[in-house]
Amino acid sequence: MTAAATSRQRMRSGSRARRALLWVAVHATAVAIGVMFLAPLAFMALTAVMTDRQALTGDLWPRNWEFGNFVDVFSGDMVRWTVNSVVYASLSTVFMLVSSVPAAYALARFRFRGRNAALVVVISAMMLPPQVTMVPLYIVWSRFELTGTLWPLIIPQLFGDAFSIFLLRQFLVTIPREYADAARVDGCGELRTMLRVVLPMAKPALAAVALFQFFYCWNDYFRPLVYADPDHWTLAIGVATFRQAHRVEWNLTMAATLLTILPVLIVFFLAQRVFIQGVTLTGVKG
Amino acid sequence: MAPGSLRVPFTGTRTGTAAARARRRRRLRVLAFLSPWLVGFALFFAYPLAATVYFSFTRYNLFTLEYIGLDNYKYLLHDGEAWTSMRNTLWLIVVLVPLKVLFGLGTAQLMTKVKRGGGLLRSVLYVPYLIPPVSATVAFVFLMNPGTGPFHTITDRLGIPLPDFFNDAPWAKPGLTLLALWAVGDVMIIMLAALLNVPQSLYEAAAIDGAGAWSRFRHITLPTISPVLAFSAVTGVIETLQYFTQPMVAGKVASGRADLPGTQYSPGYPDGSTLTLPQWLYDQGFRQFNMGYACVLALVMFAIAMVFTLFLLRQFRAFAGEEAS
Numbered sequence: 122m123t124a125a126a127t128s129r130q131r132m133r134s135g136s137r138a139r140r141a142l143l144w145v146a147v148h149a150t151a152v153a154i155g156v157m158f159l160a161p162l163a164f165m166a167l168t169a170v171m172t173d174r175q176a177l178t179g180d181l182w183p184r185n186w187e188f189g190n191f192v193d194v195f196s197g198d199m200v201r202w203t204v205n206s207v208v209y210a211s212l213s214t215v216f217m218l219v220s221s222v223p224a225a226y227a228l229a230r231f232r233f234r235g236r237n238a239a240l241v242v243v244i245s246a247m248m249l250p251p252q253v254t255m256v257p258l259y260i261v262w263s264r265f266e267l268t269g270t271l272w273p274l275i276i277p278q279l280f281g282d283a284f285s286i287f288l289l290r291q292f293l294v295t296i297p298r299e300y301a302d303a304a305r306v307d308g309c310g311e312l313r314t315m316l317r318v319v320l321p322m323a324k325p326a327l328a329a330v331a332l333f334q335f336f337y338c339w340n341d342y343f344r345p346l347v348y349a350d351p352d353h354w355t356l357a358i359g360v361a362t363f364r365q366a367h368r369v370e371w372n373l374t375m376a377a378t379l380l381t382i383l384p385v386l387i388v389f390f391l392a393q394r395v396f397i398q399g400v401t402l403t404g405v406k407g
Numbered sequence: 408m409a410p411g412s413l414r415v416p417f418t419g420t421r422t423g424t425a426a427a428r429a430r431r432r433r434r435l436r437v438l439a440f441l442s443p444w445l446v447g448f449a450l451f452f453a454y455p456l457a458a459t460v461y462f463s464f465t466r467y468n469l470f471t472l473e474y475i476g477l478d479n480y481k482y483l484l485h486d487g488e489a490w491t492s493m494r495n496t497l498w499l500i501v502v503l504v505p506l507k508v509l510f511g512l513g514t515a516q517l518m519t520k521v522k523r524g525g526g527l528l529r530s531v532l533y534v535p536y537l538i539p540p541v542s543a544t545v546a547f548v549f550l551m552n553p554g555t556g557p558f559h560t561i562t563d564r565l566g567i568p569l570p571d572f573f574n575d576a577p578w579a580k581p582g583l584t585l586l587a588l589w590a591v592g593d594v595m596i597i598m599l600a601a602l603l604n605v606p607q608s609l610y611e612a613a614a615i616d617g618a619g620a621w622s623r624f625r626h627i628t629l630p631t632i633s634p635v636l637a638f639s640a641v642t643g644v645i646e647t648l649q650y651f652t653q654p655m656v657a658g659k660v661a662s663g664r665a666d667l668p669g670t671q672y673s674p675g676y677p678d679g680s681t682l683t684l685p686q687w688l689y690d691q692g693f694r695q696f697n698m699g700y701a702c703v704l705a706l707v708m709f710a711i712a713m714v715f716t717l718f719l720l721r722q723f724r725a726f727a728g729e730e731a732s
Contacts, residue, residue: 255701
């Protein structure tokens with residue numbers, strides 16, 4: 122064997138060892154980060170099934186598994202908060218779709234003067250902090266005597282949501298024009314073309330905006346805090362006050378917290394791809 | 408180019424009146440599709456923005472309105488809480504936002520290297536982002552409390568001292584930063600998509616030229632994904648300007664006060680360290696009903712947000728006119 126061959130061989134085996142080492146390093150880091158990300162959820166779950174006495178100790182592992190805690194949580198106002206959250210999130214989502222889809226369609230499909238200006242306005246509205254316009258809007262809703270309820274948050278969804286319009290428009294421009302043109306040649310009106318031809322192709326984007334809107338409302342804290350009286354409190358507000366209402370019962374607080382997370386997790390695992398695609402759609406083009 | 412002229416190739420052969428009628432119909436159609444949003448824009452964007460400017464010159468508590476000129480603006484200069492909140496926001500922009508972007512980039516880069524269980528890892532890192540912020544905050548205040556929190560239990564056994572995050576003024580913002588890093592999911596996914604978009608051929612060419620891993624990252628990856636980095640940083644700043652839920656809930660839960668009868672919470676616990684501009688606006692406008700002054704704070708927020716939005720708009724303009732062919 123020549124010297125050159127052995128050195129080449131040594132190099133190859135050296136790079137194989139290095140690659141193996143890299144593989145181990147990458148996967149060890151991945152596991153470590155994964156464990157760190159799961160730890161909070163795991164400790165929440167473990168605390169949620171402790172007795173209230175044990176939850177006040179430094180124990181990590183429950184002595185008696187009190188699954189009844191998840192039932193006890195509902196003894197208070199939890200049912201009402203859940204109903205309020207569901208009503209608020211579902212109505213907002215339906216109203217948003219009805220009003221935002223045509224606007225997004227127009228911005229993506231029609232050529233008209235001021236279209237780019239309209240798009241700039243949509244992006245600006247999307248970026249506007251909700252707190253900026255809160256005072257005058259509150260004053261208006263108080264004139265209609267709707268403060269105290271969640272209607273001031275639901276009704277505006279009938280008039281388009283900037284984020285949804287933007288996201289839908291980004292998707293709709295990627296659908297080839299030929300489909301819509303063919304439908305038009307066949308004598309379809311613009312509304313029928315949108316409903317029958319374009320929207321069925323935009324199902325992933327529609328699902329994404331609907332899910333985002335639903336969970337935006339489900340997670341919303343600031344706006345219900347401004348408007349809702351205790352009868353109209355949502356889960357988000359309720360959970361934030363839970364620990365005070367229940368003194369220091371961390372176990373029940375964690376159980377309630379987990380219950381607010383559960384629907385989000387279920388939907389995520391059912392519709393993972395929709396979420397990931399939606400997030401990508403908002404960011405990648407920037 | 409006249410609006411719509413490309414869409415009807417045979418306009419020339421039609422009579423003038425028919426073409427005019429078609430153009431009017433198209434204009435009406437655009438208006439019809441856009442009308443809900445146009446009304447919404449006027450009612451929920453343009454009007455309240457103008458009204459905010461008007462109310463900022465008044466003293467208004469929902470019942471009596473009094474014009475007071477620039478007094479609210481003068482008060483802003485002496486309002487220590489407003490300046491505290493702006494300092495806190497600046498801290499978050501300088502520390503939290505870059506950390507989150509870097510962490511998002513790091514986890515995404517890791518994801519591109521993971522061969523086994525990549526899908527699982529992606530879900531695990533993404534899910535905390537979906538958790539309602541209120542729930543995540545309540546959980547973190549519990550997990551990181553020194554008496555009974557599991558994190559302290561573990562670090563105590565390992566002999567590592569851990570601060571009392573949400574009850575100790577210098578540690579409250581670092582505590583919120585950890586919470587924000589846990590919710591890195593959206594940034595991570597955007598970065599991952601950007602990294603996967605970098606043409607593989609560039610890496611191969613660089614590898615042939617003998618470029619090392621760092622040099623490939625520095626000269627190929629970074630320049631290609633820099634627009635996405637900028638986008639994440641700017642949206643991160645705009646989100647930070649609106650930072651409300653996490654500091655508010657952390658303060659409430661850690662201090663043990665809430666919106667129950669007999670308990671009043673002034674935002675910022677502990678010691679003003681978590682006070683942000685939107686919380687102060689909420690306190691002034693909706694707890695103290697100094698609505699005129701709250702409008703001044705709103706305009707400050709608006710001005711800062713606008714600067715960053717203009718930056719984003721410049722990025723978006725590149726594809727504003729782009730369309731499928």
